[in-house]
Amino acid sequence: MKNPDIKLLDNKGKRLDGRGLKELRPITIKAGVLDRADGSCYLEWGGNKIIAGVYGPREVIPKHLADPLKARLVYRYNLAPFSVDERARPGPSRRSIEISKVSREALEKTVMLEEFPKTQIDVYVEVLEAEAGTRCAALTAASVALADAGIPMKDLVTACAAGKIGGKIALDLAKEEDNYGEADFPIAILPRTREVVLMQMDGNFTREELDEALETAISGAMQVYELQKKALKEKYSVEGE
């Protein structure tokens, strides 16, 4: 991954896109964008454009997969063929299957599945445009869509990545930083308790760097949480006393 010819930090410590080390890319979140879905969310995170839809709780198909004690959560992360520079082959890939699995497990921690026995909740996340950090953005959008669908959950799930570029820990890596940087470290947390529900890593950190990266990523996720909250609260206005 490391390439000595590419300088990811300038002399003033600014990044390629002019951000500081602990700055997020611009994020916009909008809840309830799809009419036919029970809950949905559209999210733009830097160059990422993601749409999430939630359907259910509905009948489990095939029927033998139904769990008599709790609902079954299905999470599908899909990278659109036109979302990346070189066309991605349509359909699930090794990468998207893995991301779907870890993201589903993160959401299972917070969604109150035991309320809907013998049913299935489908979460479909489509990445329309990708620019590094799609799994974090997808999970952030999915949890807003789940809340918008009226599904009981203990907390939202908020995700953010940290990484290492030019020997320094940075928040929310952009595409070049992800490709040529030294490490990428996406995490997802439950913002109320700051419990970590997803953690992956690509690259190398020292023990101290890992601690710093975790702290950086959590602080970034808390900023994302405020935006999720705002998106949900803005959708409806309350009149009266």
Add this chain to the structure above:
Amino acid sequence: MKKIVIPGEEIKSRVREHTYEDKGKTYSAVYGVLIENEGKGKIVPLKGHYLPRKGDTIIGIVEDVKYGGCMVDINTAESAYLHTERPYKEADVLVAEVMDINELKEAKLSRDRKLPKGTLLEVDSVKVPRIIGKNNSMINMIQELTGSEVIVGRNGRIWIHGGDITKVMDAINTIIEKTHVSGLTEKIKKQLEGESE
């Protein structure tokens, strides 16, 4: 005081439904409107899924006829069983009461009545209390002013028969759009009367 709450938001007043407790504190479990009044409160979800409760009046569609009864789609993931001797056919629409639910939230129905040909609407079940109104005030008013017969099922199905069906549908759509506006019965009354003049 009305306020929008999201999952995981701490709630200071006493709320029993749609919440969970952790370390002695109460948190909202849904995305909804919190209505607080002197330390007590309730949460009304903005969207929801119908879960059958004992005593609910529901409108169902017959899915499958079995010996001594039939399976009825009541707008839930799992269909309900109705024990009856009446000769139902598939796709018949009926109104019934939920007699019992089991651990899997499967319902058993009884006190059924077949509904004749009419118009069937489906709305989100969280809007149903607003459509019925306090002591049936809203639904009685709509029936009076339009001359239609309207049956509202707790599961979000509404059956309309006779009278001015479009006016009833317009009124219901207004209620759905303005669920959280106070003084809604008066507004609907004006809407219905205004158009008849």
